Amino acid sequence: MFSRLLFALCLLFVPGIQAVTLTGHVRDAETHRPLEAVNLTVVGSTQGAATDQNGAFIITGLQAGPLTLSASHLGYLPLEVPTVIGEQAPPPLTVLLVPTRARMDDVVFTATRSAQHLKDVPVATELLRASEMHARSAFTAAEALDAQVGITVSESIGGEKQVSLQGIDPDKVLVLVDGRRVVGRIRGALDLEQLATLNVRQIEVVKGSLSTLYGNEAIGGVVNIITDHPTDAFGLTVDMGGGSYYSRRGDGSPVLDGINHTSGITIGKASETRSMDLGIQFRHMDPLDSDPTTTETDGVFETDRLNLNARLKQQVSTGEISLDVRSMDENKNWIEDSRRDERIPFRDEETNTRRDGVLTWHSHTEWADEYTWTLYHTANRHRWEKYTTRGERLRSDFNNADEDYSELAVNFVKSYGDHYGFNAGVEGYRGVIRGQSGGTSEPFDRTTSAGTLYWQNEIRSLRNWTLMPGVRFEYHDIYRDNWSPRMAVMYAPGDWRVRASVGKGYKAPTAKQLAFVFDHQAVGYRIEGNPDLDPEYSLNLNAGIEWLPAPEYSLRLNGFRHNLDDLIDFDLEEQTTDYYVGIYRYRNIKSAWIEGIELEQNLQHGPWMLDLAWSWLRTRDRSSGRELLNRPRHTANWIVGYSRGALQTRLWGRYTGSSLFAPPTETEQTVGEALHTVDYAIWNTSVSWAFTNHLRCWSKVENLLDRTDPLFGPFQGRTFWLGLHWQTRLTGFEADDPAGPTAE
Numbered sequence: 001m002f003s004r005l006l007f008a009l010c011l012l013f014v015p016g017i018q019a020v021t022l023t024g025h026v027r028d029a030e031t032h033r034p035l036e037a038v039n040l041t042v043v044g045s046t047q048g049a050a051t052d053q054n055g056a057f058i059i060t061g062l063q064a065g066p067l068t069l070s071a072s073h074l075g076y077l078p079l080e081v082p083t084v085i086g087e088q089a090p091p092p093l094t095v096l097l098v099p100t101r102a103r104m105d106d107v108v109f110t111a112t113r114s115a116q117h118l119k120d121v122p123v124a125t126e127l128l129r130a131s132e133m134h135a136r137s138a139f140t141a142a143e144a145l146d147a148q149v150g151i152t153v154s155e156s157i158g159g160e161k162q163v164s165l166q167g168i169d170p171d172k173v174l175v176l177v178d179g180r181r182v183v184g185r186i187r188g189a190l191d192l193e194q195l196a197t198l199n200v201r202q203i204e205v206v207k208g209s210l211s212t213l214y215g216n217e218a219i220g221g222v223v224n225i226i227t228d229h230p231t232d233a234f235g236l237t238v239d240m241g242g243g244s245y246y247s248r249r250g251d252g253s254p255v256l257d258g259i260n261h262t263s264g265i266t267i268g269k270a271s272e273t274r275s276m277d278l279g280i281q282f283r284h285m286d287p288l289d290s291d292p293t294t295t296e297t298d299g300v301f302e303t304d305r306l307n308l309n310a311r312l313k314q315q316v317s318t319g320e321i322s323l324d325v326r327s328m329d330e331n332k333n334w335i336e337d338s339r340r341d342e343r344i345p346f347r348d349e350e351t352n353t354r355r356d357g358v359l360t361w362h363s364h365t366e367w368a369d370e371y372t373w374t375l376y377h378t379a380n381r382h383r384w385e386k387y388t389t390r391g392e393r394l395r396s397d398f399n400n401a402d403e404d405y406s407e408l409a410v411n412f413v414k415s416y417g418d419h420y421g422f423n424a425g426v427e428g429y430r431g432v433i434r435g436q437s438g439g440t441s442e443p444f445d446r447t448t449s450a451g452t453l454y455w456q457n458e459i460r461s462l463r464n465w466t467l468m469p470g471v472r473f474e475y476h477d478i479y480r481d482n483w484s485p486r487m488a489v490m491y492a493p494g495d496w497r498v499r500a501s502v503g504k505g506y507k508a509p510t511a512k513q514l515a516f517v518f519d520h521q522a523v524g525y526r527i528e529g530n531p532d533l534d535p536e537y538s539l540n541l542n543a544g545i546e547w548l549p550a551p552e553y554s555l556r557l558n559g560f561r562h563n564l565d566d567l568i569d570f571d572l573e574e575q576t577t578d579y580y581v582g583i584y585r586y587r588n589i590k591s592a593w594i595e596g597i598e599l600e601q602n603l604q605h606g607p608w609m610l611d612l613a614w615s616w617l618r619t620r621d622r623s624s625g626r627e628l629l630n631r632p633r634h635t636a637n638w639i640v641g642y643s644r645g646a647l648q649t650r651l652w653g654r655y656t657g658s659s660l661f662a663p664p665t666e667t668e669q670t671v672g673e674a675l676h677t678v679d680y681a682i683w684n685t686s687v688s689w690a691f692t693n694h695l696r697c698w699s700k701v702e703n704l705l706d707r708t709d710p711l712f713g714p715f716q717g718r719t720f721w722l723g724l725h726w727q728t729r730l731t732g733f734e735a736d737d738p739a740g741p742t743a744e
Contacts, residue, residue, distance in 0.1 A: 020085050022059045024093030026051050026071060028151050032129050032232065032729050035073055035097060042067040043080065047547075077607065077643070096693065099131065100644060105551070109179075110204040110224040112468070113423050113459065114370070114413045122458075122468045122490035122493025124499055124544055124558060126151060126205040130228070133197055135641060135648050136686050137241065137698045137723060139262045139283065141225055142192035144203060147637045147652040147684070151205055152628075153192065155713050162189035165207045166560050167594040167617045167631050168220030172507060172536070174210070176224040177356075178324065183405045183431075184354050184380035185512070194328050194352070196307035198279035199266055201228035206561065209505035209540035211484040212470040215427070215452055219505035219538045219564075229313060230327050232275050234347075234730040237266040239281075241698075241723025243286050246706060254429060258286030260719070262498040273315040281307045287334060290717060291710035295345040297334035298710040299717075305330045319363025319371075324354040334385070351383045370413040377406045382435075399518055401435035403511075423470075433511040438519025444529070446515035448508070450476040456486075466490040474506070479535050482506050497546040505538035514584045525581035527570065534588050539563040544598075561595040588672045591622040594631070606646040615635045624663070632657035632679070646690040653683040661712060677712040681705075688725075696725040 014353040026038045034055025041048035042059065049057045059069075069081040069282040083093065107115050111123040118127055128148055138144040142161030146153045152164045162170035170189040172622055175182045182190060190335040203225050210218040240263045244256035264281035283305045290299035306329045313322040346391040361373040376524045384399040407429040415421035430449040436442070447512040456470030468488040475481050486503030544558030567590035572582045600613035619628040634657035641650045683705055688698035699722050 020062045020064055020087065021089055022062055022069075022085065022093065023056045023089075024057055024095060026057065026073075026095045026097060028057055028076075029098045032096075038071055038073040038095075038097070040095075041070050042307075043070050069093075069095075071097060071214065073097055080647075094693070102688075106202070108202075108204050109226065110176075110222055111206045111210075112456070113179075113411070113425075114421070114458075117499070119334050119548060120466075120492075122206070122466045122488040122499060123501055124542070124546070124556065125208055126207075128203040130201055133203075134725070135643070135688070135702050136650050136652065136684075137688070137721065138195045138197055138655075139239070139241070139264070139281065140197060141195040141200075141203065141223075144197055144200075145192065145205075145223070147207075147639060147654045147682075151637070152635060152656075155715055156189070160186070160189065160191040161193050162668045163192060165205070165221040166562065166596060166598075166615075167619055168562060168564075172217060172219040172505075172538075174214055174217040174222045175618055176214075176222060177326070178227055178358070179224060180356070180358055180374070180376050181378070181405065181407070182354075183378050183403055184352060184382070186352065186382060187352075193303075194305065194307075194330060194354070195225060196264070196279075196281045196283075196309075196593075198264060198281055198307060198309055199229075199277060199311075200228045201226050208501060208542045208562075209484075209486065209503040209538055211505045211507075212454060212472045212486040212503060213423075213449075213456065215454075215472060215474060215484070216507050219507050219536065219540070220562075227309070227311075229311065230270040230275050232268065232270060232729045235266075235727070236262075236729075237269040237725070237727040239303070239723065239725050241700075243719055243721035245286070246718035246720060247288075256720070258288060260285050260721075262723075275313045276311065277306070278310045283307075290708045290715050294710075298716045299708075301332045301334040301350075303330065319361060322358075322360045322362070324356070324358040326359070327355075328352070328354040347387045349385050349387065351381075353381045355379045368412045368414050370411070372409075372411045374407070374409045374411070376409070378405070379404045397438060397520060399435070399437040401433060401437075401512070401516065402431045405540035405620075406430045419462070421458045421461045423458070425454050427452045427454075431511050433515060435516075437517045438526070442517075444515040444517055446511040446529075448477060448514070450474050450508070464492045466642050468490070476508055476535075479508055480660050481654045482508075482535065484700050495548045497548065497567065498544075499546070500541075500543040502539070502541050505536075505540055507536040509533040509535065509568060509586075524579055526583045526612060528585045530586040533586060534566050536567055537565045551640065553602065555601045556599070558598045559596070560598070562593065564590070564592045564594070566590075567592060586731075589623070592620060592628055593622070594619045594628070607642055609639070609641040609643075611637075611639040611655060624652075626663055627660050629661065629663075630677075631661050632659040632677075634679075642690055648688045648690075651683070652685075653681060655679070655681045678709060678712065680707050680709070682707060682714060694726055694728050698723050698725065 026035045027033060028035060036051055039053040040057055046381045047059055047061060049059045051057045063084050064087045066084045069083060076099055078343035079097055081095060106127055108118050108121060108125050108127060109115055111121045118125060126705060128144060133144045142153055145151050145163060153161050155161055163173055164170050165173055175190050183634040205223050207221040210222045214222055242261040247257040262283045266279040280703045285300055285303040287297055287302040288300040289297050309326040311322060311324045313320060314554050330352040334348050335633055336346050336348050338433060346720045356378045359375045363371050365371050380403040382401040385393060386397045387393055407427060409425060409427040411425040413423050428451045432447045434445045452472055452474040454472040458469060459467040470486050472484040484504050484506045488501035491498040513742045514531050515531050520526065541561045545557060546554060546556040548554050566588040568586055569589050570584040571587040571589050573585050575582045596617040598615045603610045617631055617633055619631045620627055635656040639650060639652040657679045658676050660674060661677045664674045682703055684702050685704055686698060686700040688696055690696040702719040703717055708714055
């Protein structure tokens with residue numbers, strides 16, 4: 001310190017040389033929050049400084065001319081900032097540091113229903129940051145989770161994207177937004193394309209049964225999409241993107257086909273006691289027919305989708321109250337032919353709307369570290385109609401379904417020192433479905449309700465052990481009482497984490513499965529609900545080991561076994577002249593087991609990152625002795641990335657092995673062979689460049705090798721995108737000086 005002061009004083013008395021002072025701030029490149037204790041040095045000298053609690057720094061005694069400023073901070077990529085200093089004091093410099101991918105210190109919530117560091121969670125959790133979503137220009141939850149390690153996102157005809165975990169069907173994976181259930185499953189699955197990434201901070205995925213904490217639909221695990229709240233005095237973000245499919249003409253020459261576009265805007269405002277934000281996103285996808293030899297749309301349906309979310313938070317003396325409102329409006333159009341005669345096409349129109357409202361009271365008391373009341377209601381409206389080519393509505397073939405879900409919940413979190421804590425809650429919910437399907441069907445109306453109590457302890461000993469027992473009791477208006485216990489254990493010596501969990505899963509039939517009727521007479525089939533269904537049950541086991549030798553590297557090996565009983569599926573009742581494909585009814589017809597191994601690694605080395613995952617799966621239907629449908633034996637995911645300065649690039653993809661698509665058929669005349677899907681690999685790439693602190697442009701190519709299959713999928717071929725991301729922020733006490741330089 002004395003030598004620096006002496007050097008600065010000497011400069012004042014050297015003719016022609018004037019000492020200059022450089023000031024500025026260092027912030028997180030993603031959140032723009034100030035960073036304390038960042039080391040800054042002038043390359044080639046001993047001059048430098050460290051930032052204070054506001055992220056501010058002052059470096060004195062500099063000579064006019066070019067210099068390079070080096071910035072380093074734990075958990076962030078190092079950065080060198082070249083700049084030129086004149087004889088007058090330069091404007092303040094804003095330095096933006098990019099966080100590393102050392103995710104182990106990130107805070108997660110879903111696995112324990114309380115905030116914990118990722119490395120300390122007794123149940124293995126996958127974490128996807130907002131920064132990775134931005135790097136891949138992901139506008140929906142499906143795009144964000146696609147190729148994420150350890151997660152399988154499958155595609156259906158029409159472009160719906162659904163998630164399955166460890167071989168368990170998507171209808172048994174619970175999808176949440178900020179801890180609240182998302183309803184509106186169409187064709188048996190929840191379409192993740194309907195969930196926009198507006199204001200999303202991170203997505204957490206927990207595999208294995210979480211029925212103890214989350215009840216119904218959590219047999220296979222939980223996907224929790226967690227949104228962020230504004231921290232700046234004002235923030236504005238604009239995202240725009242457009243692109244086309246890559247296809248070929250009849251002569252084989254390439255051509256860009258269709259116009260797809262996405263645009264979104266997010267506005268946020270915060271003060272010391274109040275915050276509010278608003279986000280709007282519109283997305284249009286043109287239709288894509290992957291098999292032009294048929295009249296049907298064998299690919300992506302034409303889709304228009306509008307997402308909107310708004311939030312208001314207000315702090316009061318005893319806590320915080322917040323109101324969240326979300327909406328989704330979707331329209332789809334496609335061509336469908338009669339299975340008897342492909343020359344008779346129909347035009348199908350589908351609309352889906354969802355409205356969500358959440359009122360939350362959050363406070364701290366002497367008897368609870370966290371105390372939360374939540375009142376939640378969501379309504380989903382589904383309309384599907386069929387028209388002839390002359391525009392006449394087919395009154396015998398339509399479907400209307402109105403689904404409402406309401407929930408009142410109280411949650412308590414309490415810790416006693418570093419070694420003991422508990423999480424407990426009381427919940428009550430009510431689900432209603434009403435509608436009609438086909439002119440020959442009677443309207444249906446069904447209500448289900450339940451009340452639940454849950455309790456989970458967390459016991460941390462001094463010898464690196466963590467025990468987490470828990471249990472949920474649910475009283476259902478139809479199925480009466482049910483108990484869902486779980487035990488999780490973690491042993492954490494040094495850089496190692498050994499985890500194991502066993503739990504009982506429970507899924508009561510939905511109101512749709514009990515009463516729903518889907519009459520699709522025009523193409524020869526009908527699906528009926530069944531009021532005599534029993535709940536589905538599971539026994540889920542997971543055990544794994546994880547190695548964390550450095551913050552930038554992790555390696556995990558996990559094994560699992562799921563025993564599933566009373567699985568609900570379609571059962572063929574009869575075939576008639578009008579319903580030549582068949583009349584199907586929901587029944588408890590299956591008992592099965594699923595087992596497998598998962599291996600994944602995450603590496604961050606300087607500007608490079610590499611995530612790899614591979615899984616092996618084996619399944620069996622106990623009644624038939626065959627493997628379960630649509631469960632590939634081998635799957636793999638990968639993400640390769642490079643980030644330095646203004647440049648970000650990603651190469652990611654997934655491999656899906658062959659699976660049983662249809663079992664062998666037997667009739668009096670013939671014996672048909674089993675039908676298997678074809679294995680395939682999908683590659684995607686993206687590049688983005690930050691021209692300024694506020695403006696970033698990007699390009700993306702999905703399905704780089706144009707791999708499609710009109711029967712099994714994938715259905716969306718090569719697709720090109722170009723877009724831009726623009727944002728501006730005003731901090732709570734000062735604005736980033738637009739005249740001052742910014743380094744990132």
